[in-house]
Amino acid sequence: MGREFEYVIVGGGVAAGYTSLEFTNRGLSHGQLCIISEESVAPYERPTLSKGFLLPESPARLPLFHTCVGANEELLTPQWYEEHGIELVLGTRVESVDVGHKTLLTAPGETIHYQILIIATGAQALKLEEFGVNGSEAENICYLRDLADANRLVNVMQSCTGGSAVVIGGGYLAMECAASLVSNKMDVTMVFPEAHCMPRLFTPKIATYYEDYYQSRGVKFIRGTILSSFEFDSNGKVTAVNLRDGNRIPADMVVVGIGIRPNTSLFKGQLRMEKGGIKVNGKFQTSNSSVYAVGDVAVFPVDLYGRIHRLEHVDSARKSAKHAVAAILDPDKTGEFEYLPLFYSKAFAFSWRFYGDNAGEAVHFGDYLGTTFGAYWINNGRLVGSFLEGGTEEEFEAIGNATRLKLTVDDPDDLGRQGLNFALTVSKKMKPQTPRIEGGTSSLVLETPVYAWHATAGVVLAASVSAFAYWYGRRRRRW
Numbered sequence: 001m002g003r004e005f006e007y008v009i010v011g012g013g014v015a016a017g018y019t020s021l022e023f024t025n026r027g028l029s030h031g032q033l034c035i036i037s038e039e040s041v042a043p044y045e046r047p048t049l050s051k052g053f054l055l056p057e058s059p060a061r062l063p064l065f066h067t068c069v070g071a072n073e074e075l076l077t078p079q080w081y082e083e084h085g086i087e088l089v090l091g092t093r094v095e096s097v098d099v100g101h102k103t104l105l106t107a108p109g110e111t112i113h114y115q116i117l118i119i120a121t122g123a124q125a126l127k128l129e130e131f132g133v134n135g136s137e138a139e140n141i142c143y144l145r146d147l148a149d150a151n152r153l154v155n156v157m158q159s160c161t162g163g164s165a166v167v168i169g170g171g172y173l174a175m176e177c178a179a180s181l182v183s184n185k186m187d188v189t190m191v192f193p194e195a196h197c198m199p200r201l202f203t204p205k206i207a208t209y210y211e212d213y214y215q216s217r218g219v220k221f222i223r224g225t226i227l228s229s230f231e232f233d234s235n236g237k238v239t240a241v242n243l244r245d246g247n248r249i250p251a252d253m254v255v256v257g258i259g260i261r262p263n264t265s266l267f268k269g270q271l272r273m274e275k276g277g278i279k280v281n282g283k284f285q286t287s288n289s290s291v292y293a294v295g296d297v298a299v300f301p302v303d304l305y306g307r308i309h310r311l312e313h314v315d316s317a318r319k320s321a322k323h324a325v326a327a328i329l330d331p332d333k334t335g336e337f338e339y340l341p342l343f344y345s346k347a348f349a350f351s352w353r354f355y356g357d358n359a360g361e362a363v364h365f366g367d368y369l370g371t372t373f374g375a376y377w378i379n380n381g382r383l384v385g386s387f388l389e390g391g392t393e394e395e396f397e398a399i400g401n402a403t404r405l406k407l408t409v410d411d412p413d414d415l416g417r418q419g420l421n422f423a424l425t426v427s428k429k430m431k432p433q434t435p436r437i438e439g440g441t442s443s444l445v446l447e448t449p450v451y452a453w454h455a456t457a458g459v460v461l462a463a464s465v466s467a468f469a470y471w472y473g474r475r476r477r478r479w
């Protein structure tokens with residue numbers, strides 16, 4: 001008979017940290033919660049690994065980026081877990097789970113019993129081998145998913161400062177890594193198969209803006225082709241990459257960012273899976289009522305889209321975690337998760353956010369020669385998505401608010417001319433009547449005066465179809 005806990009979280013990443021905070025905010029008692037994590041450190045804000053962690057000067061290091069600082073909440077250090085009576089079992093892989101008997105087995109051989117299990121196992125980086133390219137275990141080829149990967153990347157980078165780095169992939173992680181490598185004085189070449197970076201979100205106009213800047217910082221882009229093989233020296237280190245188009249690029253190091261796969265294997269055959277993840281309802285409960293799944297592994301209903309989706313971004317991990325705890329502790333008062341997808345990235349001095357869905361026609365606005373610009377997406381006559389680079393907190397919040405309302409747009413050209421002012425005006429009109437969008441457990445509560453304004457503005461709150469997870473979720477197959 002092993003240890004028993006009321007609540008067990010398997011996985012110790014972003015969602016685990018936010019789950020813990022929500023439990024304690026709702027009155028968790030000592031000894032009720034246990035977290036089992038393969039990583040050797042307490043939950044931290046994973047996005048820092050490709051940003052502050054890679055800075056050449058004053059890089060971010062733990063404990064400074066433990067959860068939940070990314071959402072301006074408490075910093076949960078290992079001491080915090082101790083003080084709150086939360087058992088942190090670190091450096092320990094869960095080998096198997098038996099959801100019928102409510103037990104799990106850890107790698108060292110301990111059986112742990114639970115009443116409620118929360119799956120927060122996140123995802124793993126896709127390896128080149130899965131695409132028929134061998135050798136990616138070489139010491140100067142780096143992936144970036146966890147702290148160990150990030151430490152390795154820093155060591156490799158520092159061992160060849162001033163040398164050549166090849167970045168495989170054109171998604172946000174690859175773009176962030178390329179920027180960090182440049183800041184660390186590396187000569188960087190990016191290789192991806194599409195015509196532009198971030199093809200599932202960026203329009204060619206948006207992508208060109210960033211690519212031009214990257215090029216001005218010395219980054220070379222090789223588009224429309226993929227990696228075919230590596231060349232190694234006698235010590236097994238990569239010396240060059242060969243591309244399918246016949247190009248050969250000398251390399252002192254390689255960074256691979258070609259997508260991720262959710263960690264669901266512990267539950268295959270035990271829980272209902274869909275779209276590559278673990279299917280949950282609007283309260284993050286799986287097909288077994290004692291098991292919840294949050295963060296990157298969860299496939300949940302996104303009401304706004306009228307479909308289930310698996311999202312791979314940190315905002316969704318944080319908010320799904322909090323909502324699951326509310327549903328566990330207060331099921332009668334907790335409704336369905338109402339979520340407006342939010343995704344952000346930061347590289348060099350750039351900072352952008354995207355809300356909603358990038359389906360339909362893109363309407364660009366702002367100064368594409370300057371530092372603040374964006375786009376709205378209009379689908380079936382309604383505003384369904386918005387992107388903004390270089391906004392203030394108020395401006396980012398405004399595009400989020402405007403997107404959530406799914407306003408009818410009669411004249412896209414006029415919307416483009418109004419640009420950011422459109423969202424700011426909408427947001428200001430909403431503000432007196434609406435609470436701030438916070439924590440993810442509640443959506444905007446629209447009170448009577450706002451409804452009146454909606455009617456005149458032609459607001460339609462009906463859900464519509466989304467392709468957001470399409471571009472993002474399938475990204476891994478299209479590198």
Ligand SMILES: Cc1cc2nc3c(=O)[nH]c(=O)nc-3n(C[C@H](O)[C@H](O)[C@H](O)COP(=O)(O)OP(=O)(O)OC[C@H]3O[C@@H](n4cnc5c(N)ncnc54)[C@H](O)[C@@H]3O)c2cc1C
Nearest residue numbers: 011013014015038046047094121122295296312313314317
């Ligand atoms: C480098 C990087 C930068 C990112 N930047 C951004 C960004 O700018 N914007 C954005 O929106 N999103 C970003 N993301 C995505 C975001 O970090 C993830 O969506 C988020 O971390 C998901 O949280 P999670 O808790 O579901 O999974 P994770 O944070 O990945 O945590 C999963 C945890 O489970 C553990 N685990 C897995 N299997 C087991 C097992 N069998 N036993 C024990 N433990 C296990 C893992 O070791 C890990 O600790 C980034 C991701 C990375 C890797």
